[in-house]
Amino acid sequence: MLLDEIARSVSGGQAVQTSRLVEQALADGLEPGSVLNDGLMAGLTVIGERFKRNDCYIPEVLLAAKAMHAGMSLLRPLLAGGGERLRDKIVLGTVESDIHDIGKNLVGMMLEGAGYRVIDLGVNVPAGRFLAALEEHAAPVLAMSALLSTTMPRLQATIAELEKAGVRERVKVLVGGAPVTREYAQRIGADGYAPEAASAVDLVRDLLAPAPTV
Amino acid sequence: MQIVGELINTSRGAVHTAVDNLDAAFIQGLAAKQVEAGADYVDVNAGTFVGKEGDKLCWLVETVQARVETPLALDTPDPEALRRALAVHRGRPLINSITGETGRWETMLPVVAEAKAAVIALCLDDAGMPQSAADRLRVAGKLVRGLEGAGVSMEDIYLDPLVCPVSTDTSAALAALEAIGAMRREFPGVHAICGLSNVSYGLPKRRLLNNAFCLLAMQQGLDAVLLDPLDRSLISLIQATQTLLGKDEYCMAYIQAVRENRLT
Known part of the structure; x- marks a missing residue:
């Protein structure tokens, strides 16, 4: 079936083929929403699962994300709201005075690959800019990294700024970076900690999942 | 080739625990093994101890130097922690x-x-x-x-x-x-x-x-290189490469290393 083929094409990282199959699906009259969910997203889910099992590697995830983007660029004009409401927005950046962005970029690519809209503010981001972006985009997630023991305190300072501005309640805060530990993340009141880029995606998914009803 | 042994870094779970518990024997053992394997410097890093990095780094310097004569690589981005570590370090460290x-x-x-x-x-x-x-x-x-x-x-x-x-x-x-x-x-x-592990991330x-x-x-x-000196195959490759690059007169360092059963 065509949607399965699209999913396989995405998980196989075939951008050109994905575009062609999406065009064909639309010409056949398939719903754009179903092409997105049962085709493109399904393919990414497969690659995400494999990545978690160490059954595939970063370049393969990047290729799959590229194939996903190729398909999305055809679908976006046809989706309600330009497709942007399909997934939650995540504000991302390294904290003020910290310009180490390899890990942060990987997290961004992984999240985009998983279908989230990533608002990447780049490096050396002061608390005020994080706050402004969270408000401007009504983003429910803030993901920050600090790679140095000297810049780690900025994670806490940024959380304090969110509290002061009264937005802490509605924003889930994720932190990461080489010297950051789970204990530290808990101590500064973050909602989650990811030791490496791949688990950041699971973490976002868990944090945004509706609370289970007891 | 100068080798900086990278193993005493609190971003490694076992080292963090040892530093947290002031487990001198564990840290000294790790230092001695790296020196025996050929480390010219022993790196010490307490970066996961936010707010206590200076204290922990000083403890590491004193603990390691109580056991080995090798100078240390003082691994911190914090000038205050560095200043304190320098004050307790004997000899000439690598910052x-x-x-x-x-x-x-x-x-x-x-x-x-x-x-x-x-x-x-x-x-x-x-x-x-x-x-x-x-x-x-x-x-x-x-x-x-x-x-x-x-x-x-x-x-x-x-x-x-x-x-x-x-x-x-x-x-x-x-x-x-x-x-x-x-x-x-x-x-x-x-x-x-340089360090060696970044290049392979994600593969x-x-x-x-x-x-x-x-x-x-x-x-x-x-x-000079930061690495795990206990990785014998890497140390062996480095020795062989030194010899091939014309940095080993009469290949004697290579021969000597083989005789001492240091190469694999």
């Missing part, structure tokens, strides 16, 4: 590290200059992570001139080109390799150093890539 980022440069430079120690300088400035070899060389020039201006001799400067993963950019290793060659030509006397069988990168970098003039 790890200074960068060209405005805040870090200004606060670290006086400490480095006063310490009269060797220093690792990362090719990083306010422009962010370097992309090309040319980016790295530009930052290296600023670092070398600045350190020289503060009275640090060329022989005490260890330039680190910053190695990025090939998994996200397949030209990343090549950019770092080219930078190493260019630095060594441009700044005679200055050392080139399987990482050691294979790390080791291949190390040998390529040695060909470009890398003369």
Whole structure:
């Protein structure tokens, strides 16, 4: 079936083929929403699962994300709201005075690959800019990294700024970076900690999942 | 080839626990094993102890130096923690590290200059992570001139080109390799150093890539490296490469190492 083929094409990282199959699906009259969910997203889910099992590697995830983007660029004009409401927005950046962005970029690519809209503010981001972006985009997630023991305190300072501005309640805060530990993340009141880029995606998914009803 | 043993780093869980519990025997054992395996410097890093980094770093310096004579690489971006670690360190350490980022440069430079120690300088400035070899060389020039201006001799400067993963950019290793060659030509006397594990991030069988990168970098003039000295196959490859690069007179270091059963 065509949607399965699209999913396989995405998980196989075939951008050109994905575009062609999406065009064909639309010409056949398939719903754009179903092409997105049962085709493109399904393919990414497969690659995400494999990545978690160490059954595939970063370049393969990047290729799959590229194939996903190729398909999305055809679908976006046809989706309600330009497709942007399909997934939650995540504000991302390294904290003020910290310009180490390899890990942060990987997290961004992984999240985009998983279908989230990533608002990447780049490096050396002061608390005020994080706050402004969270408000401007009504983003429910803030993901920050600090790679140095000297810049780690900025994670806490940024959380304090969110509290002061009264937005802490509605924003889930994720932190990461080489010297950051789970204990530290808990101590500064973050909602989650990811030791490496791949688990950041699971973490976002868990944090945004509706609370289970007891 | 100067080897900096990288194992005493609190980002490794077992080391964090040992430092937290002031487990001197564990830390001293790890230091002694690295020195026996050929480490010229033993790196000490307490970066996961936010707010207590200075205390923990001093404890590490005193604990390790109670057991081994080898100088240490004091691994911290915090000038205050560094100042305190320098005060308790015996001998001449390697400071790890200074960068060209405005805040870090200004606060670290006086400490480095006063310490009269060797220093690792990362090719990083306010422009962010370097992309090309040319980016790295530009930052290296600023670092070398600045350190020289503060009275640090060329022989005490260890330039680190910053190695990025090939998994996200397949030209990343090549950019770092080219930078190493260019630095060594441009700044005679200055050392080139790097870590090996970044290059393989996100790929399987990482050691294979790390080791291949190390040998390529040695060909470009890398003369110091941060690594796990307990990795015998890597240490063996490095010795063999030194011999092939004409840095082993009459191949005697190689022969000697084989006789002492140090190579695999």
